[in-house]
Amino acid sequence: MASEFPVRIPVPDLSDAARGNTGIPGVWRFESGLAGPHAVIVALMHGNEFAAASVLARWLRAGLRPRRGTLSLVFANLDAFARFDPEDPTLSRYVDEDLNRLWSPAFLEGKRDSLELRRARALRPAVEAADALLDLHSMLWPSEPLVLAGRKPAARDLALAMGAGAAVVLDGDHPEGPRLIDHPCFAAPESPRLALLAEAGLHWEPGTEAMAEACATGFLRALGLAEPAPPAPPGECWTVTRAVAAASRQFTFAEPFRGGTVIPRAGTLIARDGEAEVRTPHDDCMLVMPSPRVMRGHVAVRLARRDGA
Incomplete structure (x- = not known):
């Protein structure tokens, strides 16, 4: 029986990407040797959202390095991804619970246990080392791409500077649980650190991979870690x-x-x-x-x- 949600992009081979080079599986860190921010790009927060992971895996194979500062690439929920089945593609979003509803000290430092909580705790040092973080996602239901930027004016400005062609949306905390961009190290008003969440399009459509790459490339350019590009038309911002x-x-x-x-x-x-x-x-x-x-x-x-x- 065909899935209600056809998978129109190849499922990537992430066996090499899953190794990492930091001692944390799936986490890669590259230092330029020049002063600059530490940018972290996260893919695969949900195991069935692999369009952005395909982009980051290709960047690894191509030997991408930052022109200044430090770049970390994170493949988040590898265990859920390992369960992906194109015949039933929605079931591998997570194993025990949503990895993107756990990013508060209360959960990370609490006594409760799950596969996703163990993974969040393992990823915490890589996340909290970021000066700026981009969490790349895709969507199940039809929608135009967008970038969620919390409420901080500096995050709004960074999202607009990416020039990816997606609307920028300013939102508050997620009522179903703290997302990675809601982690206090990014969301606290007094923190200079910034985090964005990009929704690049439908989960398994070819255009979604292209939009994820446009967001990630624009993020690095806006931070000075990649070669600049001609200015893009200003995007729309919504609250x-x-x-x-x-x-x-x-x-x-x-x-x-x-x-x-x-x-x-x-x-x-x-x-x-x-x-x-x-x-x-x-x-x-x-x-x-x-x-x-x-x-x-x-x-x-x-x-x-x-x-x-």
Whole structure:
């Protein structure tokens, strides 16, 4: 039986990438010998999101090195990736729990155990060494690419400087658990460190790999670790105004919205949650990553306003 979600890109061979050169499997570090920031690029936070891992593995084979500063490449959830099955590609997102909901000291230093928690604890030194971090993801449901930049103005500026052609979205903490970009070493207002999360497109489509590479390359250029490129047109920036969590098991969208859709008028019906209606709270309302199948208590969509509107 064919999968509902066809896999249209090759599953990469990550056996070499999984070795690493730091003593932590899947973690590579390259120093230029010249002063500059330490940039960390993470792929494979979820085991079935391997488009960006293909990019980083190709960079390793090509011998990519930073022109200044330090570059680390991280292949995060290798155990989940090892379980990937193209016939049922959604099942290998994680083994025990979502690796991207564990990034707080309370979890990392607590007593609870899981495969993903052990991996997060192992990756913690590589993550916390970053001056700037880019976490590369892809999406299950149709959406335009975007870069999530938290709330810090410096992170917003870095995301815009990448020039990858993806909308920049400023959001707050994730209600389902702390993502890597929510780690206090990046998210705390007083910290000079920055973290971005790029959603490069649909999980298993060829264009997603190209967008992941554009984001990663733009990130290195913006930090001065790669050769500069001609300036790109300024991107759009949006701020999340509301995260809509499903209060019932009957949450349904009014139509099959694509992520990145902008609803022109406030008060437009976008979903029903049991007997309740969900309407846009303001004009020019972007739907950020709507999920047509959502469990009660989980975020179904985030709503965002264009900066300056």
